[in-house]
Every structure is written in structure tokens, then in C-alpha cells.
Amino acid sequence: xxxxxxPRRGLGAIPLMRALHGxxxxxxxxxxxxxxxxxxxxxxxxxxxxxxxxxxxxxxxRLYRGALPFVxxxxxxxxxxxxxxxxxxxxxxxxxxxxxxxxxxxxxxxxAMFFSDEIERxxxxxxxxxxxxxxxxxxxxxxxxxxxxxNDELFRRYGRASGTFQDxxxxxxxxxxxALYLMHNLLTLRARRPVLSAxxxxxxxxxxxxxxxxxxxxxxxxxxxxxxxxxxxTSRSPALRRRIAAMSVVTALLGTLALGALLSLGTVAExxxxxxxxxxxxxxxxxxxxxxxxxxxxxxxxxPMGFGPVxxxxxxxxxxxxxxxxAFANGGWVAGVAFxxxxxxxxxxxxxxxxxxxxxxxxxxxxxxALLMYFLQAVQIDVEKWRxxxxxxxxxxxxxxxxxxxxxxxxxxxxxxxxxxxxxV
Numbered sequence: 107x108x109x110x111x112x113p114r115r116g117l118g119a120i121p122l123m124r125a126l127h128g129x130x131x132x133x134x135x136x137x138x139x140x141x142x143x144x145x146x147x148x149x150x151x152x153x154x155x156x157x158x159x160x161x162x163x164x165x166x167x168r169l170y171r172g173a174l175p176f177v178x179x180x181x182x183x184x185x186x187x188x189x190x191x192x193x194x195x196x197x198x199x200x201x202x203x204x205x206x207x208x209x210x211x212x213x214x215x216x217x218a219m220f221f222s223d224e225i226e227r228x229x230x231x232x233x234x235x236x237x238x239x240x241x242x243x244x245x246x247x248x249x250x251x252x253x254x255x256x257n258d259e260l261f262r263r264y265g266r267a268s269g270t271f272q273d274x275x276x277x278x279x280x281x282x283x284x285a286l287y288l289m290h291n292l293l294t295l296r297a298r299r300p301v302l303s304a305x306x307x308x309x310x311x312x313x314x315x316x317x318x319x320x321x322x323x324x325x326x327x328x329x330x331x332x333x334x335x336x337x338x339x340t341s342r343s344p345a346l347r348r349r350i351a352a353m354s355v356v357t358a359l360l361g362t363l364a365l366g367a368l369l370s371l372g373t374v375a376e377x378x379x380x381x382x383x384x385x386x387x388x389x390x391x392x393x394x395x396x397x398x399x400x401x402x403x404x405x406x407x408x409x410p411m412g413f414g415p416v417x418x419x420x421x422x423x424x425x426x427x428x429x430x431x432x433a434f435a436n437g438g439w440v441a442g443v444a445f446x447x448x449x450x451x452x453x454x455x456x457x458x459x460x461x462x463x464x465x466x467x468x469x470x471x472x473x474x475x476a477l478l479m480y481f482l483q484a485v486q487i488d489v490e491k492w493r494x495x496x497x498x499x500x501x502x503x504x505x506x507x508x509x510x511x512x513x514x515x516x517x518x519x520x521x522x523x524x525x526x527x528x529x530x531v
Contacts, residue, residue: 123165130165131231133158134220138235141494142243142280144271151493152209159216167219172507175451176499177215183444184211187437190412200415203491207415210496217500222507229469229501233287236494240284241306243269244313247277251316267316275487278314278322280494283476285310285326286333290472293337293350321487325479332475336460340467398422399431406431412438429484445490449481452499455506464509473501 137158140151169177187204194200221228247269250261261267266274288297288307297303314326338350402422406412415436418426426432430449434442456478459470477498480489489495 126161126165130158130161133161134228135231135235138232138497139239139242141236141497142239142270144276144493155209155213159213162216162220167216168222169215169219170222170507170511172510173218173222173503176218176448176503179444179448179451180211180214180499183433183437183441183448184208186441186444187415190437190441191415194414194417197414197417200417203416206491210491210493213493214496214499217497218503218507219500221501221504222511225466225505225508226469229466229473229505232497232501233283233469233472236497237284237287237306240281240310240313243271243277244281244284244309246270247313248309248316266318267313269313274317275319275321276492278317278319279325279480279483279492281310281313281317282322282326282329282479283473283494283498285314286329286472286476289330290333290337290468293334293353294346294468295349321483325476325483328482329475329479332478333471336471336475340461340463340471398424399426399428402426402431402435406434410439412436412441425488427487429488429490432488432490449484452502453478453481456502459502459505459509462509464512466505466508470502470505473498473505477502 133154136154137151140149140154143149143151184207187207191200191204221232246255246261247267249255250269251267253262255261261269263272263274267277268274269277269280271277271280285307288303288310291297292300292303292307311326314322334350334354338347341347341350402418405421413421413435416425418432418435426435430442430446433445456470456474460467460474477495480492480495480498483489
């Protein structure tokens, strides 16, 4: 008799779907956290991605009409690049690069589907795990820069902090979303442990600075200004507006003091002076980056199929370092136009999510500024292979799909309490 009741108290008492849902959330958390592991082309992120996606497809993630423009443009962009690959299937690098691009497109579509349901819960989970990932990488990057952890090729490259990334530029930009999340929570008093959140924010800002990435510096400043500006404009609370103004002044003063302290260190000051220049040696001249871009644009006018995936470097001995130009070069005119439309539509949708009143506007004010800065950085760096960019694209379009569902169910942005609206999303 005892053995007959044991299964009901053990695993048999747990509904299968409930157990699978818990496993799905665990895999998804690992999926997001491992985005920081970019030592090589393959990482734990890629290992956990496939089972996580397959499990959530079984659990029933859905594609809503609000995310269809994103899915269609992404498929056109990736599909045109695959077509452009056909003449060069015997080239291993081009084939591998295209396979990776298609895989990242699939992850972007999955993220859009995943974030369309239970949006607040899932977005909060993703942002918390992502922030933990940025802190992990930032601590290793700072420790590597100071010579406390690892060696010059592990967490520090070219005399700059690189954390768990091969490129300090990617490392610095990766930290921005985590910094915005902590900052937004501090401003809105949502941080449960404000002291720890403030320390975490300082760690991330230090990591961004020590990456000595001009793109990351500018992106962080602009993203912060956009987030705080929209939060200030859309807030109905005078107290919140006063807090934003006061904290902005205090942060500016503390940031100036911290910058002065860092620049007092000889090696930091020397690297900062070099990296703060508008252009670097490799940018200038006919054979430099800008010269190659001008010559490449003239050639692409006569090449509707482009040069083929990552074949730009065979012509100019370096990558285009411009994702917009790279889209035309890798996949031809169709891929280039699709990529441009993807950026334009995502920007429009993202800005609207930040401004219009709806239950999850707060989340949009955190994610969208960081993503828009990647679009700006795409002018001077290749972002189309950054894993976390596709996650953030999926976040934005998942939010848009959820917002349209909320509206379809009879909610108006100007009516109703946020608490009741959350139940409808």
C-alpha cells in the first residue's frame, strides 16, 4: 500500500507540462546568460539554444501578427544571402558564415515568439539574467585589464578590457543593456537592493569605459539620454521627475570625478588619448576602411547579387566594418534593402513602444535605447553576427505583438489600471 501512494507524492504528482515549463524557463535562462561567452564562433549559448527552442515550440510559443513584419524582413534578408552564397558553396568560410547568419535569424524569430506571451514575466527574467551575464563579463574584463585575472589574451586584448569577448568593442556594447536596466530600476525605485544595484551599475560603467571603444562610449551616453528623456517626458509623477533631474546631476558629477581618477593612471590616460581620436590609422587613406568603403559602394552599384557572403575581405583585405554596406555586399540588393527596412521599421516600432501608454512601456524604455544604439554602431562596425542583437530585436517585436494583442482585447492605452492590463497581456 505504501508503494502505491509514493508516485503521487513524487514526480507523478507534478503535471508533465508544469515540469516541462520549469525546464523551459531554466534552459531559456541559460540561453540568455551564455550570450556573454564569445571566445569563439561556437559557445555554450549555441549548445543550449537548440534544446531551448525545440522545447518551447513543444510548449506552444506562437507567432502573432504584430511580429510578422519582423519575421518576413528577417527571412528575406537571410534568404537573399543564402541565394548569394550559391556560386561560392565550395568556400568554407562563406558557407559557415551564412549558416551562422541563418541560425541567428532563427533565434531572433524564436525570441519574438517567446516574448509575445507572458511578456512582463518573461522580459523581467531575460533582463535579470542578461544583467547578471553583463556583470560576470564586466568583472572578468576589469580584472583582466588590471592584471588580476587571466592574461593579455584572455580577458584583455590590445591593452583594452575585453571580458568574455574576442573584441573589446563588442564587450563594451554588450554591457549597455545591463547598465540601462539597473539605472532604470534605481530611478523608478524598483530596485529591491539599491546599494547593490548602484555598485553593479558602477561596475558596468567601468567595464564600458575600460573597453576603450568609441562606439560603446557614445552609445552608452546616447542610450542613457534617450532612456532618461523618455522616462521624464512620459512620467506623470512630479516626484519622479525631480528625482530624475537630481540623480542626473549627481551622476554627472560623480562620473566626472571617476573619469578624472581613472585618467590619473598613466596607462589609462595614454590609451584614452589614443582611442578618443576621431579616426585611427586603419581608417584613413585609399586602402583604409573609409577608402575601401567608397570603392566598394561604387562597385556594388553594378553587382545586384553582391560579392557573396564575407567575400568583401577577399577584395579589400579587410571587412567592411559597416553592417549596412555589408548587407548589400554579402547578400546583394535584396538583402541590403531588407536589412535597411528592418532597421527602419524596428526603430519606428521601438520609439512608439517607448512613448505610447501601455502596461509594459517601462520595459521598452530599457531595451529600445540599447538596440537603437546598435543600429547607429552598425555604421562603423559589423553587428549582424552579434547574438544579443537578435535577442533584443525579438524583445522589441515581441513587445509590439503583445501590445497589439492587448489593444485587440479591448484595452485602450489611456484607460485602465496597469495591474489589470498586465493580466490581459
